[in-house]
Amino acid sequence: MAGREQHHSDSFFTNVFAVVRLIPYGRVTSYGAIAEYLGTRGSARMVGWAMNASHTQVTDVPAHRVVNRNGLLTGRHHFGSPAIMQQLLESEGVEVRDNQVVRFDEIFWNPVKELSL
């Protein structure tokens, strides 16, 4: 099968961006959950790398809705200032305390479950 080889990560990144755009307003998900949904369970770090590049996208990518598995805002240093990620979440009604999403279990949006209808 001499199909097209995907010799770089554009496709993976594009898929990550697509999933992130599906996270509902006021909800959050995790790097690992996105990786698992895309079938690359161990590649959560690549999801973070994709978020690092998400600012280059023309279409908005709500990267502030992606936190780590414990609800910690581990990506906050990659926004203009460390407070922006929290401010964006709070503007959506997501409560944040000590860099962690409050009631994380309740507002966690799992693409593996929500998108596998």
Add this chain to the structure above:
DNA sequence: TTGCTGACCGACG
């Protein structure tokens, strides 16, 4: 090419 570094995660001790 090698070796390191990460917006991660789960398993161990």
Add this chain to the structure above:
DNA sequence: CCGTCGGCCAGCA
């Protein structure tokens, strides 16, 4: 609860 390790893989010196 804490620290550490291996796996993951793109980018970079």
